[in-house]
Amino acid sequence: MPDSTAGPDAPPDYGRAGRDLPAAIGVGVGLGAVVVLTLAFFHWGFVILVALGLTLGAVELHQALARLGIRTAIVPICVGTVAIICVSYLAAKQPLLASTSSTTIMLSTLALTVIAALVWRMRSGPDGFVRDASGSLFIIGYVPLLGSFVALMLAGDNGVGRVVVFIAAVVFSDIGGYVAGVLFGRHPMAPVISPKKSWEGFVGSILFSVAVSTTLCILVLRVDFWVGPVLALVMVGVGTCGDLVESLVKRDIGIKDMSSFIPGHGGVMDRIDSLLLAAPAAWLVMYLLVPGG
Numbered sequence: 175m176p177d178s179t180a181g182p183d184a185p186p187d188y189g190r191a192g193r194d195l196p197a198a199i200g201v202g203v204g205l206g207a208v209v210v211l212t213l214a215f216f217h218w219g220f221v222i223l224v225a226l227g228l229t230l231g232a233v234e235l236h237q238a239l240a241r242l243g244i245r246t247a248i249v250p251i252c253v254g255t256v257a258i259i260c261v262s263y264l265a266a267k268q269p270l271l272a273s274t275s276s277t278t279i280m281l282s283t284l285a286l287t288v289i290a291a292l293v294w295r296m297r298s299g300p301d302g303f304v305r306d307a308s309g310s311l312f313i314i315g316y317v318p319l320l321g322s323f324v325a326l327m328l329a330g331d332n333g334v335g336r337v338v339v340f341i342a343a344v345v346f347s348d349i350g351g352y353v354a355g356v357l358f359g360r361h362p363m364a365p366v367i368s369p370k371k372s373w374e375g376f377v378g379s380i381l382f383s384v385a386v387s388t389t390l391c392i393l394v395l396r397v398d399f400w401v402g403p404v405l406a407l408v409m410v411g412v413g414t415c416g417d418l419v420e421s422l423v424k425r426d427i428g429i430k431d432m433s434s435f436i437p438g439h440g441g442v443m444d445r446i447d448s449l450l451l452a453a454p455a456a457w458l459v460m461y462l463l464v465p466g467g
């Protein structure tokens with residue numbers, strides 16, 4: 175992320191913490207409570223929450239890419255994002271046709287979203303069509319496609335447990351990386367991409383994620399203890415890549431945060447970047463290692 179500059183318009187300096195901690199903690203606890211309540215009592219509420227979050231993330235990317243002169247087809251993208259998430263969950267939970275797999279239905283909805291985005295852009299003529307279409311497909315592949323695997327996890331056997339373990343493994347990876355990075359960070363991991371990310375923070379991510387993932391895999395998923403460390407290592411590796419990918423996007427565009435939508439956290443994409451890339455990997459690991467996938 176770009177370094178802040180001094181001056182009246184410069185962002186507040188929060189020191190090594192890098193953010194407004196009271197606001198970040200308060201909002202994080204509130205969002206966590208909503209996630210827990212919807213998972214516990216209203217699964218469709220959680221699906222709608224995911225769809226809403228991904229839609230807002232798509233809008234943030236649309237606005238960010240507009241800074242580069244890229245005009246994405248945000249209306250069909252938003253409609254398609256909601257459809258992809260809801261249809262993925264519905265098809266996996268209760269297949270619409272006995273002979274049609276949930277994956278086929280999900281891919282069909284994804285394909286229709288791509289078609290709608292391409293047709294929508296046709297109205298503006300040939301100038302910049304490839305550039306704009308590429309931006310639209312980037313958002314579709316980055317946000318609803320990757321995010322749809324959360325809905326697929328929830329629809330599976332012990333879906334709530336799978337989603338809880340997935341989210342906890344990634345969130346505690348972020349927490350461990352943040353704490354260790356602030357306290358001990360000395361050796362930058364990727365100074366050109368994300369100067370504040372350190373190897374010490376990466377070790378903290380592994381330790382926190384392994385501890386939480388192993389505990390939850392045993393207690394919630396009822397699997398052998400070794401599944402937890404495997405899942406955690408995958409989540410830390412892919413989740414860290416997710417954070418770096420979003421940092422690259424922001425650096426290319428020249429922004430610090432995707433938006434200021436979430437107090438103390440920046441934009442929606444700033445909070446779900448690790449979760450997005452980790453979701454397909456978590457689904458695959460649990461499909462292979464957790465019975466009933």
